[in-house]
Amino acid sequence: MARHVTVRTGTRAVVTVDGLVVAVLDPGRHRLPGRRSRRAVEVVDVRENLLLITSQEAAALDVPGVRFAIAVRLRTVDPVAFGTVSQSPLDDVRLSAQVAARDWIAARTLQDVLTERAGATADLTAGVAAGVARFGVEVLEVALRDVTVPGEVRRGLLELAVARHESAARLERARGETAALRALANGTRALQDNPALLQLRTVQAAVERGGQVVLHVGEVAG
Template sequence: MVTVMPYERFVHYRHGAFVDVLEPGRHRIWGFWSHLPPPRHPRELFEVRPQEVPTSDGINVKVSAAAQLRIVEPVAHVEHAADPQAFLYDAVKTWLRDEVRARTLDEVLAGITVDQTPAAIAAAATEIGCEISDFGIRDVLIPGEIRRASEELVAAQRQAQVALERARSEVAVMRAMANSAKILEDHPMLASIRLAETAASHGGTVIIERPTA
């Protein structure tokens, strides 16, 4: 007797020939001539470890990917390749390398958008009896010296922005002071009133003498 769990599918062979796919439940298998390859979970996370690839401008980066993998054709999964996962892994590596090599470092860091599973990867998954979904780039790692240089560039740009804003503020203050001075020069009485207000606010007294006629 063979018990197939809800998350398993067994491919049943007898004398080397395909018989059927055993669905979840208990099955009676007769004779030693029957063969049941070890089952895989029908749904699992598929991951590609970081691959080091040069960008189009010659900077080596490490890129990884991940997806959801579901076995939909157990027979094809067993018969197509000795190691189905390795077959698909190689297809994803090839796609990653082609995509990164076609982009500059800035383009790679901006993100490689994947709206749907690339055709070449989907085809490879179909060959091993699988369906792939939620495919995407997981991580992009750049060399330490490049990362530090990028951080220093960002810091320098921010410092330059702060200095520019400070200079703009100083110019605005100087322009306002120049305008005020021009107004007071043209209207002396305003200068006297302003002086009186300033003195009063500090508890002082201002005596303004009117010119004699």
């Protein structure tokens, strides 16, 4: 192995001698410490990375089989921890994001899942970031993507929405009919209690139809 190494931009080089980390090299050309036979160099990419987790499924509070994907933006901030704490740190990030997303969906109705996407991003990012920081990874964002439900569930939801709309319409019609009957009953009682109102209403109806009204006035006794 050469005594010098050139570290490219966007990477770091972790140098070990006899299995122990002795240096983390930034971009540039560096002279390597230790004997070649006892030295190892591992290059770690520290650029921002996108981890896309597809074909996920979870049950919401009111709907089973919610399908979704998860997009995780992350980067390595501690090359030593990234290479030593876990055998597969990206798999650990993937698992943490899957569990967090399923738990988040399971605690909400489908409507909330669809309308609280911004809140989901904030909640999932904070939760996943805290859980995987020890692997030398900084999680920048965890977002739900492509949230859908199976076709049969969509049809069921549509039928439910139609049924609710028709039920509300029937209820509104019933309320209108009840109000009309109540008004008619009140009017009937008023006419029964005041016969003069019936005569007045008769005169009013005749005038509205253009009829002629003849009033008979009795003689006044002398």
